[in-house]
Amino acid sequence: MSARALRLADKRKNEFISVIGHELRNPLAALNGGLKLLSRKPEATRAEQIHGHMQEQMEHVIRLIDDLLDAYRIAQGKINLAKSTFDLREAIASAVEMTRPVIEEREHALTLRAPETPCMIFADKVRLTQCVSNLLNNAAKYTPQGGRIDVSLEAREEAYRISVADNGLGLTPEGAKAIFEMVEQIEEHSDHAHGGLGIGLALAKQLMELHGGDVTVWSDGPGRGSVVSLELTRSVPAPGDG
Numbered sequence: 001m002s003a004r005a006l007r008l009a010d011k012r013k014n015e016f017i018s019v020i021g022h023e024l025r026n027p028l029a030a031l032n033g034g035l036k037l038l039s040r041k042p043e044a045t046r047a048e049q050i051h052g053h054m055q056e057q058m059e060h061v062i063r064l065i066d067d068l069l070d071a072y073r074i075a076q077g078k079i080n081l082a083k084s085t086f087d088l089r090e091a092i093a094s095a096v097e098m099t100r101p102v103i104e105e106r107e108h109a110l111t112l113r114a115p116e117t118p119c120m121i122f123a124d125k126v127r128l129t130q131c132v133s134n135l136l137n138n139a140a141k142y143t144p145q146g147g148r149i150d151v152s153l154e155a156r157e158e159a160y161r162i163s164v165a166d167n168g169l170g171l172t173p174e175g176a177k178a179i180f181e182m183v184e185q186i187e188e189h190s191d192h193a194h195g196g197l198g199i200g201l202a203l204a205k206q207l208m209e210l211h212g213g214d215v216t217v218w219s220d221g222p223g224r225g226s227v228v229s230l231e232l233t234r235s236v237p238a239p240g241d242g
Helices: 003-039 044-075 088-105 125-141 173-178 199-210
Strands: 084-087 109-113 120-123 148-155 159-166 214-218 226-233
Touching (some): 003 044, 044 199, 084 088, 088 109, 088 120, 088 148, 088 159, 120 125, 125 148, 125 159, 125 199, 125 226, 199 226
Parallel strands (some): 109 148
Antiparallel strands (some): 148 159, 214 226
């Protein structure tokens, strides 16, 4: 490895550590503040509000740590997919429910379109739910308050396509190329995002590749929203094979 490549790798490592520090510090500071407020024994309604906020912050920390651990396991080749045959519509519905709190907090309008008939696939249901959830979280994060998010499932002849479209900040061509890189922060979005390691989409891409699938992104440019799509081969094993 050249000296320039080593310097770049060291710079990215330092940036990564810095971003992790900030990403963990914010929710932990909120949790600490909540504990101090609760110690003053506020009235019941206020205590319930504080507890709810603390729960959201704790879930954010857990999700961040889970994503970091998953990214490490994938890099080490230590993730084994637990495949089973299931209806892909169920994974999408679960992902929507997982991300509904952040979508409602930002007052986004959410639509979901899927075939009326089952969309059976042989895959890891938990991991595919995680992929769709990461796409939804990313859309919510980069769409201004009161935006629109459209989720769709298409059953094509040989593959399923799950798309998450938003009317958010959009991407430049350079941003579209970088969006799946680990810890890549899109510069023109830095003032709008709610923070993050840029790890969600990178992890989704890695998990899709483990499934033999693919992830793509499309945007008409800054301010024109974006569409991120997952594509999976329609494969269901014969009885006794899975």
